[in-house]
Amino acid sequence: MTKPGQTTAMGVPELAEGYPEVSAPFGEALVNVGRQNPKVIGLTADLGKYTDILSFAAAFPERYFNVGMAEQNLIGIAAGLARTGFVPFCTTYCVFATRRAYDFIAIGCALSRTNVKIIAGLPGLTTGYGGTHQGIEDLALMRAMPNLTVIDPCDATEIAQATAVIADYDGPVYMRLLRGRVPVVLDPVTYRFEIGKARLLRKGTDVAFISTGLMTQRTLEAAAQLANDGVSAAVLHVSTLKPFDREAVLSLIERVPRVITAENHVTTGGLASAVADAATDAGLRLRLKRVGIPDCFCECGSLPYLAKRYQMDTASIVAAARTVLEEEPVLPAAVA
Amino acid sequence: MLPTHSLQPHPIADIPRLQRAARKLRRHMLTMAAGKGQGYIGQGLGFADILAALYFHEMKHDPQNPGWEDRDRFILSTGHYSIALWAALVEIGVLSADELAQYGADGSRLEMSTLDSTPGVEMTGGSLGHGLGQGVGMALGLRLAGKSSRVFVELSDGELQEGSTWEAAMAAAHFKLDGLVAVIDCNSIQADGPIVLNIEPVAEKWRAFGWLTTEIDGNNMQQIIAALHAVRRETDQPKAIVARTVPGKGVPCIERCEKAHFLNVTHIDWEDAIRELEAQHD
Ligand SMILES: Cc1ncc(C[n+]2csc(CCOP(=O)(O)OP(=O)(O)O)c2C)c(N)n1
């Protein structure tokens, strides 16, 4: 139960426990990008306050446009700006970008390969506001769209780096946003974000965690907990869902065929599906457990309540690893 | 604003009774918000007078049987105004007052945003720009079924920026849905603060779309009742009431807060707020 005095709809502070935090890493990074590139434009659909873009608005008022609550038009305007040589970054929530403006993204951005960056807040269970606001199937929708680059960053370090990288990349991008006070999980000195590259954050031989977005915070925690019990767990962080780093994924599965995928998203059409597709296509056999949102719209509620309810918390990841460890070893494919 | 002479009070409306009802709705809203640091209390208080007029005067409904098929429908298009709808549903007896404290709590059916699984809720809200389209469908469906029930749709000023609202507005006039009444809550704010993209002139837009339109002070019970009376007229047009409201209305300490969409009210003494409300005698 929520404590009296606690509201559940907004904010992600519960995600940040135990890590240093950075405030509005996307907005700060966009200001830097805007300084270097005068073609960068900031756009929002009445969610400037809630998508961390206000620092850009303050730094470059003449390059910032709030188009009102009109997501289809947001994408249309961005595509038009891109066609005149600008680099529009537009912000809204995952649900409104993908569900409402899907056709506009498909035609105006992806099919035409216009240089539009869509930055989408409230991915998965980062809001307690219920089914209308939780972006639970956006990765599946966006991954299915040709020509689009799809990114689900883990933390403040990755958001800042990815913002700079996608500004330099010429083509349409959909990136999930973590907003407000965002934890720093990846070391900004050693970590290097590249489009289409997965990163092995931890070596291991018994089980392999393959995770994306904020779930990598939790797979790292799960791996550390398992290590205390003598279980060696690898963590591969796949922040670009498309293009998908098949090579890194396959080489890990070959070595460690007991796999747990973890994503802040339904377990169909996102990371788990991408991993299963890659393994099947390559003829690799594996034991796979999928941690993620089951096939349902989720309740309203506080974030820890939701993470537990839908088995997305660290404890559920550890439990999934133990289940996979108990299963029969993977046999080589039967010869027909 | 319409000239006042065209807004004759409804002959049998008991204005003081409706004002008392609105005050009770506000009281329930304060109970829900009390102790919570933030929320949509501003919108709820601003819309309380209109809700009281709808539920205690204008609409036919049966609290014993919220699914009564001959009822008038009320669609709350802005799911985030749920605090106002919960207050009305408690006051008419569809929900119990004991539940108020559970507003927004884990597992509660008094969600921060409406779900149609809660009794008395006609449509799941939260994603804005859905209400009028579903209202058009309900009005068409009721007409096809030969029912005289009307459909009241609350919309916000922010929702006037969504294209879907105008797609529905055009369809309603085309299909001559005279039993459809849109009540547009113009409270002058949206998520990023004061209206960020000009929507005026609001009433003229609805008229241009073929709607019979009146514009009122949405916190003035006389004017609300008069407007509701005026749109009972049988024309072959859908009806629009453009209501100018004040966020936080009726509770001065909340009215004085910054006009913000998601009000941060950590500094409010809720006991004082309740006393302020109860001291009002309109
Ligand atoms: C389609 C859609 N886009 C964006 C949002 C996010 N959002 C929630 S409320 C809101 C403001 C809408 O204006 P209005 O309803 O007038 O706000 P209020 O008066 O309550 O401040 C926005 C943009 C949403 N819920 N739905």
Ligand SMILES: [Mg+2]
């Ligand atoms: Mg408004």
